Amino acid sequence: MTKAVLGVIGGSGVYDLPGLEEIREKVVESPWGEPSDALRIGRIGQTEVVFLARHGRGHRLSPSGINYRANIDALKRVGVTDLVSISACGSFRSELHPGLFVLVDQFVDRTVGRESSFFGNGCVAHVPLAHPVGPALQARIAAAAAAEDLPVHKGGTYVCMEGPQFSTYAESLTYKGLGYDVIGMTNMPEAKLAREAEITFATIAMVTDFDCWHPNHDDVDVASVVAVARANASKAARLVARLARDFPAEREDCPAGSHRALDGAIMTAPSHRDPNLVRKLDAVAGRVLGS
Known part of the structure; x- marks a missing residue:
């Protein structure tokens, strides 16, 4: 069995994780470039927890300037098995009011120009992403919220825009009309890359505002x-x-298959794989590439 290690990515306004004990900082070198910040590794209870400030301390990085591949790769290299993304978002529904936490389970990617995969020419892979959020991890978050008497809304679709500008009025009305629930700028390609790295992913979307559709x-x-x-x-x-x-000591199998997402996903024959790309995939895909 694999030891469970809980990763936490903090978004806007969340640059640290109070309650983390026995903290040590680790600068992880990634073949994909520089992560947003040093990892803060410690424990809460008996669970090892790894925290990463998505925008870096001092909020240095814009949503489009974040090296998402380096972030996920760095978390994988220190053993993270389950990843919780804490993200600010706008709301398209009156009942999803500012201050509420929304446990989204679907994403629509409207970003452009971001590197959204570890794979490519020389090592092609296609992972399943129908259910990008780990249901068991999401259920654990919901149970933790109930235990702490924190109201959450379970389920919903998060549309990820490129930014850094906020929505136009026409965009906001369009997304609301399409039935999306919240909007943010960072959970894509984060969720895609986590799936490729076989890390179970879930989002705590903190509603900070009603997007500009709201007339009042x-x-x-x-x-x-x-x-x-x-x-x-x-x-x-x-x-x-x-x-x-309350986290288990050993990693649980994910009902959405994130723990074995690369099974059968790599299309490129071994004799045709780019050795330079394969070397970069040592952490992300070592289980199936034999690294």
């Missing part, structure tokens, strides 16, 4: 988004701490 609210602005995110950071820390304290 002002345009979205950074000050209000960050204020709500910071106000909810302590609740997010409580939720993650409870999740970690």
Whole structure:
């Protein structure tokens, strides 16, 4: 059995993880480039927890400037098996109000120009992504929220836009009309890459605002988004701490198959694989490539 290691990526307003004990920082070198920041590794209860500030300390990186491949690769290299993404988002539904946590289970990727796969020419692979969120991990987050008396909404679709600008009014109305629930700028390609790395993924989407479709609210602005995110950071820390304290010691099989997502996924014959790309895949795909 594989030891369970819980990874946490903190988004806007979440640059640290209170409650993390016996902390050590580790700068992980990745063949995919530089991760957003050093990893903060410690424990909560008996669970090893690895925290990464998505935008870096001081919020240095824009959503489009984040090296998502390096981040996921670095987390994989230190043994992360399950990954929780804490992300600020806007809402398209009146009942999904600012301050609420939404446990989304679907994504629509509207980003452009981001590297969204570890694979490519010389080592082609196609992983299943119909269910990008690990159902068992999401259920554990929901149970932790109930134990901490933190209201959450389970289920929903997160549309990921490129940014860094917020939506136009026409875009906001379009996404609302399509039935999407929340909007953000960072969970894609994060969820795709986690699946390729066989890391089980789930999102805690912190609603910071109603997107600009709402007739009774002002345009979205950074000050209000960050204020709500910071106000909810302590609740997010409580939720993650409870999740970690109740986490299993050994990795659970994922009902969505994330723990073995690369089984049968690689199309390129061994004799035609690019050795340079294969070397870069040592952490992500070593289980199936024999690295």
